[in-house]
Amino acid sequence: MEMTSAIIKAASAIGAGLAMIAGIGPGIGEGYAAGKAVEAVSRQPEAKGDIISTMVMGCVIAETTGIYALVVAILLMFVNPFGA
């Protein structure tokens, strides 16, 4: 019985780590958005305010999948849904 719970705990920890691989996606996406925003600001410095708010908006949407992964990882780490 102790073995079972140990295996479940270990698998939950590994699963949490694997879930956070999803962090790559938002990282690439937000970096790309920020890079394009820098290009846009350097081309048209007077439109800086609009560009920044649009970029933040896009970054937030891109971040959603990362947040989902984070919630899954947190659930696996701290809530123990499989009853270890």
Place this chain on the structure above:
Amino acid sequence: MDGIKILYTFELPYLGQVVITETVRNSFIVVLLILALCLILTHKMEKIPRKMTQKAAEKLVLMTEKFVVSNMGSRWRAFTPYIMALFGSSIFGSLISLTSLRSVTADINVTLTWGVVTFIMIHFFSIRQKGVLGDLKGLLEPIPVLLPMNIISELATPVSMGFRHFGNALAGTIISTLIYQALAGLTTLLFGIGIPFLQVGVPAVLSLYFDLFSGVMQAFIFCLLTMIYISNATAEE
């Protein structure tokens, strides 16, 4: 990491068990803070403002109104009070973690409730403008085959809004807890004394990002998304 502490439970007839958690207590503290701030800022208002408090209050209202009008158009000016209330409770709810209380937004019940309120408002305004059939017809666009997808994406709106805010606030809470524990371990490891003096100062720098920046940003984003969803749902063709 500790979960949300349950402070008090009691039984109510017909409603069953009522649980008073840390979140409920801290929410009431936030409500009282905002109420006090409103009362102080609007105390003895005059037609031509001379006091700093009234000037600050007018500035806040005008800033929010500009924010709403620039995102939703001037016919939604009446939306300002709701956005200001949402922004205020979100920002104070996140920043209350600076006083070592647990932040209100690090509880899924709070953020998911705000998400559901937004969802209801989207459909209320959509139905008021287009009628029930007009609102439902939006699910069949652009082609009727996409109906299941559209239903899922409608239901995902409140979930994604709630989880986004909750995830950010909870991640900040967890990271600051981990940092405090790591710094306590580091002091015992390096100097072999039981007083964790490395905990002084170092977490403050990180708290600047995880509590202040992230809290303000998420409050801003939640209001922005609410406004964009509602003005999209009622866009005139």
